[in-house]
Amino acid sequence: MPVSRPVGQRASGDSLSAWMGRGLDYAESRVYQPGDDLRDLHWRLLARTGKPYIKVHQEEHAPATHVLLDLHPGMAFGTRLRTKAEQAARMALLACATLALAAEGASGAMGLTLWRHVPRALDLGRGLPAMQRLARVLEQERVVPAAKSDLDAAPPDVAAAFETWAQRLVRTLPNGSRLVLVSDAAGWDVPGVDSALWALRSRAEVLVLLVRDPVEYALPSGDALAAATFVDLLQRQTGTLPGDDALRTTFTRLALQRRDALLARWRAHGLICLEAGVEQADSDVLRVLRQVV
Known part of the structure; x- marks a missing residue:
């Protein structure tokens, strides 16, 4: 169970959204799909497997x-x-x-x-x-x-x-x-x-x-x-x-x-x-x- 911290010691980026997007915290990788942002390519995984993968990050949000x-x-x-x-x-x-x-x-x-x-x-x-x-x-x-x-x-x-x-x-x-x-x-x-x-x-x-x-x-x-x-x-x-x-x-x-x-x-x-x-x-x-x- 996560340990609670006083709100005054937290910033908005300390809380993770339920949705995936262009956040800073790495969540998972998935196969590249047409339309994906090339900036999110997982280059090491591409070099290892020969297949393009995308890094998916967790969005940050201000706590509700x-x-x-x-x-x-x-x-x-x-x-x-x-x-x-x-x-x-x-x-x-x-x-x-x-x-x-x-x-x-x-x-x-x-x-x-x-x-x-x-x-x-x-x-x-x-x-x-x-x-x-x-x-x-x-x-x-x-x-x-x-x-x-x-x-x-x-x-x-x-x-x-x-x-x-x-x-x-x-x-x-x-x-x-x-x-x-x-x-x-x-x-x-x-x-x-x-x-x-x-x-x-x-x-x-x-x-x-x-x-x-x-x-x-x-x-x-x-x-x-x-x-x-x-x-x-x-x-x-x-x-x-x-x-x-x-x-x-x-x-x-x-x-x-x-x-x-x-x-x-x-x-x-x-x-x-x-x-x-x-x-x-x-x-x-x-x-x-x-x-x-």
């Missing part, structure tokens, strides 16, 4: 960037300064801006997938116009909060939807691209999502930005917990929880264990994983992003 922004109903949840969807949009914009600045004008094409029930892909273009269009799209997007009536609908197969999206992207994503996944990772802790992530990692440098609300790791105490009604979109259930300290302690322990295991597994396979709460300022998120990109 693709962003997946998770906007399922659960992302409308938030108990602090903003919702998870709002924080996810801010983090996506900061990540793309950081990558573009680190590329020093050599940034490639930028794409965006907005994932609700059905992923919707957008081609944003290149350079500063792509960043401006990304900002406009994120400003216009809205997330509808989950309601109890949603429990009557069939539960979405998150893993299957992610696998299908990843399979399509792998077929079109050039080698050496950068992929930014922004989500709370609800429903992602399954083998199907892991296999899709490994396939994406074989084509691109994958940056996973996890967005979490503080209450997902530490339940509120006292009357605030007893009065809250929980909607579990994965288990299709609603209910309340008793506000005793033992339950809160157990919840925190299990939630942190599950998070740490997920991050450890993904990082072991070469994914770059960062986590930010909805209350974190942009300056804090940007400082962490600069350390990895």
Whole structure:
């Protein structure tokens, strides 16, 4: 598996295109065909075999960037300064801006997938116009909060939807691209999502930005917990929880264990994983992003 390098230490020519052309890196030789450029003749092979061959090189390209922004109903949840969807949009914009600045004008094409029930892909273009269009799209997007009536609908197969999206992207994503996944990772802790992530990692440098609300790791105490009604979109259930300290302690322990295991597994396979709460300022998120990109 290739070793990831900070984007700031790479030039546009460090990434190889999926297409062959007049690049600098030798890829293979093939028999000469009418119309081939004579400058590409493999003279040593011609002298050895008596037959004309052409050197085929790998084209270089500015690394492409693709962003997946998770906007399922659960992302409308938030108990602090903003919702998870709002924080996810801010983090996506900061990540793309950081990558573009680190590329020093050599940034490639930028794409965006907005994932609700059905992923919707957008081609944003290149350079500063792509960043401006990304900002406009994120400003216009809205997330509808989950309601109890949603429990009557069939539960979405998150893993299957992610696998299908990843399979399509792998077929079109050039080698050496950068992929930014922004989500709370609800429903992602399954083998199907892991296999899709490994396939994406074989084509691109994958940056996973996890967005979490503080209450997902530490339940509120006292009357605030007893009065809250929980909607579990994965288990299709609603209910309340008793506000005793033992339950809160157990919840925190299990939630942190599950998070740490997920991050450890993904990082072991070469994914770059960062986590930010909805209350974190942009300056804090940007400082962490600069350390990895």
